[in-house]
Every structure is written in C-alpha cells, then in structure tokens.
Amino acid sequence: MACPSEVRGEKPAKAGFFISGGNLLRTRVYIDGYNLYYGCLKGTSLKWLDLLALFEKQILPSVTASINGKPLISALRPLAIKFFTAPILEQAAKADDSIQCQERYHAALSKHQPGRIETIKGYYSITQARAKAIDSVDLKKWPRDCLETSVWKLEEKQSDVNLALHAVKDALLGGIEHVVIVTNDTDIAPALDMIRANSRATIGLVIPTTDHQRVPNTELAEYAHWVRTHITEAELRASQLPRVIQGGRRPTVKPDSWFTRPDLLERAIKLGEAELGSRSKVFQWLGKPNQHYGGQAPLDLLETTNGEQVIQFLEAWAASKRQP
Numbered sequence: 001m002a003c004p005s006e007v008r009g010e011k012p013a014k015a016g017f018f019i020s021g022g023n024l025l026r027t028r029v030y031i032d033g034y035n036l037y038y039g040c041l042k043g044t045s046l047k048w049l050d051l052l053a054l055f056e057k058q059i060l061p062s063v064t065a066s067i068n069g070k071p072l073i074s075a076l077r078p079l080a081i082k083f084f085t086a087p088i089l090e091q092a093a094k095a096d097d098s099i100q101c102q103e104r105y106h107a108a109l110s111k112h113q114p115g116r117i118e119t120i121k122g123y124y125s126i127t128q129a130r131a132k133a134i135d136s137v138d139l140k141k142w143p144r145d146c147l148e149t150s151v152w153k154l155e156e157k158q159s160d161v162n163l164a165l166h167a168v169k170d171a172l173l174g175g176i177e178h179v180v181i182v183t184n185d186t187d188i189a190p191a192l193d194m195i196r197a198n199s200r201a202t203i204g205l206v207i208p209t210t211d212h213q214r215v216p217n218t219e220l221a222e223y224a225h226w227v228r229t230h231i232t233e234a235e236l237r238a239s240q241l242p243r244v245i246q247g248g249r250r251p252t253v254k255p256d257s258w259f260t261r262p263d264l265l266e267r268a269i270k271l272g273e274a275e276l277g278s279r280s281k282v283f284q285w286l287g288k289p290n291q292h293y294g295g296q297a298p299l300d301l302l303e304t305t306n307g308e309q310v311i312q313f314l315e316a317w318a319a320s321k322r323q324p
Helices: 033-040 050-061 099-110 158-174 186-198 216-225 233-237 260-277 277-289 298-302 306-320
Strands: 025-033 075-087 117-121 122-130 150-157 178-182 201-205 226-228
Touching: 025 033, 025 050, 025 158, 033 075, 050 075, 050 233, 075 158, 099 117, 117 158, 158 178, 178 186, 178 306, 186 201, 201 216, 216 233, 260 277, 260 298, 260 306, 277 298, 298 306
Parallel strands: 025 075, 025 178, 075 117, 178 201, 201 226
Antiparallel strands: 122 150
16 A cells, blocks of 8 residues: 655645646656665665556555645656666676676666656766774664774765756756656755746655664755655565567567576576576476466466465476376
8 A cells, every 4th residue: 555645735626646736747756766775675676666656556656645735646747757876887786797787777778668767877986985983782882982994985976866866857948847756865955945946846755675773854845735644565576577578689688587586597597498488488397387386387386475385386297298
C-alpha cells in the first residue's frame, strides 16, 4: 500500500494525481542517484529499477496535496525524468562486476523508454586524506583528542550541482510547473529557495528511504509544497524493468548478480544448460508459467525462499534422463 505524503501548510485533497485550476501541471522528476541507491536499493535485489514506472504509476498517483485549496494533477513531460549519477571507479568498486552492472543499467534505462529518461553523469574523486579515527575504547572522546589516520576519501562530484542547475533552469526557463526532487541532500536547498522565489512552480520532495530511517531534512521540506516521506518496498518491487531489453546492436540483460539468489540462479542455469543446450533456452523455460509450481514461473520462484524447489526439479529431471 502506498504511503501518504506529508503536505506542509496545505489541506490534503483526495488521493490522486495533481491539478491546478483544472489544468495539468507540466511535471519533471529530478533524481539524485546516489541518494536513491543508498536509501532504497543497496543490498537488495531491486536495483533493476524502472524509474519511469516508479513515479508515473506508483509515487505520483499516491500523493495527496492541494495548493490554495485546489488539488494538484501532474502531467509528466516527454522527458519525464532526469537521473543524476556518476560512473563507478574500479579502484573503489565493491564487486568485480559493479562497473559492468551499472553500465548495463544505464543502457537499459535509455533503451526501455527512449526519450523519457535522461542520465546526467558527474564523476567520482578518490584521494588520500588524513582523518580523526574514533577511539575504540572511549567512543565519546572528542575528535580533537583522537589520533589521526590515513584514509581514502571517495566523493561523488557534480551530481548535486547538476541536479540543482537543471531544476532551476527548467522551472525558470523550461516551462516546468511541477518540480519533483528525489533527495535528502541539504545542498539542494538553495536551488529550491530560488525556484520558490522566482517562479510559480510547485515543488514536491520525495525522501529516498524505505524504512523512515532518514527523516525529511527540515530545510528542504520548508521549500516544498508537498513531501513524500518514503518509498515502499512494494512500490520498488512493482517497478522492475524486464529482464531483457531489446535495442541497439544487442539486447541489454539484467545482471545475474542482481537477482535475489544469484547462487540458486547459477545452479539452475548449469543444470538447465546440460538438458536444454543453451542459456537462452534455459531462461525461456524459467520465464514461462509452470503448472508444476501452480502456474508460477520458475524464475519468480527462484526469487523466493522456495527457490530450492526449482533446483530439485532440475536435478530430478537430469537424473531421469540418465536412467536406461
């Protein structure tokens, strides 16, 4: 179930989209990719996220808000979403396939809804620095009294600046009447202040968190006409891209490591290839509803705690073929 929005200083309207005097508000969503990843996606199997579906079908329809007593209805522009991110550095990647997975995801976004999502890239900076180490014996010891140590300092550069500049430009010059910001970064506050002071645009704020651990930043919320306090796991799960996305020279495929149980998937692929002959045929079988599992697709079952059933079935199938 979608969570309600919190609307500051306005009387909530009935649930639905947004309206202003009966006219649709020209809307664009500005997403801080770093904030979204660490607030909602890290450590989950939901990273193959369809950003357009999430906001067009889940987030925006759930928000209840009104401005000057009029309910709001949004109309996403042809270019509906601007996604601000940065390519992962090999020196700091947490997995061997991190760079490849990110590249696949960015390609999938551009192919799935051409012209609807623009990915704007900053960059990562990695430098050596000195920092105060927390005293393991006295955790409350002040930083000034702690020992210094050498650390690697990894920073994402330009993403927040790019987001602020694009949002301000679109609101002041691009005809965007409804600016939806997805971040909890206070660095964006001056941009929201400028939009409020120099345009009539409505500002929405979506806090990218699934568990309310990140409270909406007070300074950001002051400039917003409405605030969506979190994104639910159900909304993320309902907004996943297809596993295979056609386009270009070759299709873009969801990385195996982004599934809930990549270990089970790997076993299923190996067992299936031995019987069916190719990886593509295995995925065709895995993706089809199967009466053996009550009409559920084996690939969906592999994403649950009952995934071992698929492995047992494939092992039994292989054993039966070896029988004289």
